[in-house]
Amino acid sequence: MKQKIYLLLKEPLIRKLLKIFLGVMLVFISVLILKWNRFPPQIPLFYSLPRSQNQLGxxxxxxxxxxxxxxxxAFNFLIAVFIYSRLKLAAMLLVITGxxxxxxxxxTFLRIVFLIS
Structure with missing residues (x-):
């Protein structure tokens, strides 16, 4: 398993995409830490529902x-690890999609957070 992960991570595009993903996660964590105390008790999350209390979470x-x-x-990355040796393009597309x-x-998260705080 480790060898398959190392093989996938040798691909420069995959390494860049992994760095982008880690950056996105850093944004999630930073915004949560900075804005958590400013969140109201109920947050409008379910925009597909009609306007009512049902939209609030x-x-x-x-x-x-x-x-x-x-x-x-993680799911896309794990599938990409297993299929990379046979289907490189499909593996790369999975990581790109993820x-x-x-x-x-x-x-979406940032729009909700900055709407409510």
Whole structure:
């Protein structure tokens, strides 16, 4: 397993994408630390629901976005590790997709946080 990870990480694009992902996670953590005390008890999270109390979530539910980011990126990265030796393009696309998704979830997170604080 370690050899497969090292093989994947030898690819320069994968290393850049991993650095971008770590940067996105640093943004998540920094914003949470700086803004946590300013969060109201209920946060508008569920915009797909009609305007009502159903759109509101607790402070802890905002942590769903960073956790979802980690889960999706880790899942895509693990699949990429296993298929890299046979399907390099597919493995790279998985890591690219995970990075793009993490970036988009970070933008969503930032929009919500700066809307409420």
């Amino acid at each position: 607790s402070q802890l539910q905002i942590l769903f976005l960073p956790l979802l980011t980690i889960i999706f990126f 990075t793009i998704l993490s970036f988009l979830l970070c933008i």
